[in-house]
Amino acid sequence: MTSILSIESSGNVCSVALHKNGILISQKESKELNVHGKMLAVFVKEILFESKLNTIDLDAIAVSGGPGSYTGLRIGTSLAKAICFTSNIPLISVNSLLSLSLNIKDNCGNLPENTLFLPMIDARRMEVYTELFDLNLKSISNTIPIILDNEFSNILDPQKLYLTGGNGAVKLLKIEKPDNITIVENIDFSADFTGRIAFMKYEKKQFENLANYEPLYLKEFAELIKTKSAF
Template identity: 40%
Template sequence: MPCILNIETATEVCSVAVSVDGRVVFQKEETKGPSHAVLLGTFVDEAMEMLRAQNLKPDAVAVSCGPGSYTGLRIGVSEAKGLCFGLNIPLIALNSLKIMANGVSKMKDLQDYTLLCPMIDARRMEVYDVLLNKELQEVRPVSADIIDENSFAGYLGKERIVFFGNGAEKCKAVLKSEAALFLDNVYPRAFNMIGLAEEAYAAGDFVNVAYFEPFYLKEFVATALKNKVLAAVK
């Protein structure tokens, strides 16, 4: 089994984990972000120092590639690409929503629920989401949705769906159904990338380090400056 360094920065959470031969040997995360620009480099340095002490180095880097925070994804992917260039190792890209679902799919008390719907906040009533079965296969593709009472009408009721992620909280009042379950405090974590990254490594599922870009799903829209003096200077 390979040694893989996993980086996750798609939401306000910053996390890094390392697996060696299927074992988690390093894990660090901060949930009170966003502080990726400050913390990510420190977490990676600590992980690399631990590996050097054991005469090890990563065989690959896995990164959460989106959808999610534009700034967070840029920071995470830039760090991952820099490591891959410097160490001459391959890059694995993993969907942020699927990373969340990978953790939830292992929960034993959800047997009665057939579909998983991870959601990442995309401002106002819009979320990035995907519908997956318990094997993490897509039932409905990744999309940016404005949630209303008719969202998931073709699925919710016919299927029992688990909703989770930082976009699910604002949907509770809208998606009212006995077939819906909302889980709190679920977010993408580097720890939940490990199994997915090892599968990708075994399959040789790598991306081009030079040309790879995060999966933003939507174009970045900059917020207009409120201070007219600053705006004029810009």
């Protein structure tokens, strides 16, 4: 049975989870601000102790790969790599936007075939990180940082239905939101979704190079009015 410990630190939620064969066994998380440096390691120790496991009993460590909070990603990555190095187990990186898309999908029922997932991660002011995924959670765009404004609808396909969520999606309420995009409420970061995706990557042996791995940091932002072909 494959045991994977997952660390989610790309946003406001500090979250750690243990999965066996993709099934959630234990999870601990906090939404208190700026506690990643203090609580991630504590959650790891508590979950392992309560599950009667040592790090060497794990098959892999999964970590949120970004985009997201620069500081949060660095803290989570440092902890994950340290466990992998000391226990000689592989590291799996999970796209933070893909994790949010799985969360959105889980919170919806049957969806029309023309539905796309457009998760949004808060950056600053009216800026978000985003990426498009189809119903099978296959990425169909690059991960991009954009500034939301009233030109947002210009980059969307009017024949598609878009579902969005995440801590950046609320910014759509401050602009002229297109009719074909729906905000799914209560979508947030969670190591549960990180771990479920990580198990699929584990089966495909999609591991990271520990020596060179860095999470995805995005810094440059594009004005939507100038980026109508962003997707």
